[in-house]
Amino acid sequence: MAQSINRRLMKVSEIPAFVEEVIRTGCNIRAVGHDKYIVGDADLSPAEYERAGPELDKIEDAYGERDFLKLEIVRYLRSIGRYVDVGADGSE
Template identity: 70%
Template sequence: MKASEIPAFVDEILETGCDIRAVGHDKYVIGDADLSPAAYEKIKHRLGDIEDVYGDRDFLKLEIVAYLRSVGRYVDLGKNGSE
């Protein structure tokens, strides 16, 4: 994955119905908890395809976090781990 592909990667994740958010300033999560089991079964292969297309992105974690924060897709946690 290239840094220039981060917006497209985020858009593709969102198009599946999953959420993607920065957590603080150094992590991000892709959430599928809001999907029913049936809905998840329908999109799990699409998530795998996205993974295959974009490949390794660990080295871009901070850039992905910065992008997510720049577009308002983030959660900051307090001292006790809550929002």
């Protein structure tokens, strides 16, 4: 039988702190359009990722489940100018 893992649910009020902590790791968190966001850890060098990876894990553990807040996170990122809009052909 599969066990369920009870994870903490992130609160809307925690979005600004969450974003700030991710930025401090060196990851370029951005909204993409109006319904997605990326953390940008793939842009890090191997050495930067080795340092940031454990920090990102701690942030994820601290804030918990956030998938259900995706659109609120996107709205917040857009409100602080951290977004990229893409055209119909996928270009910026």
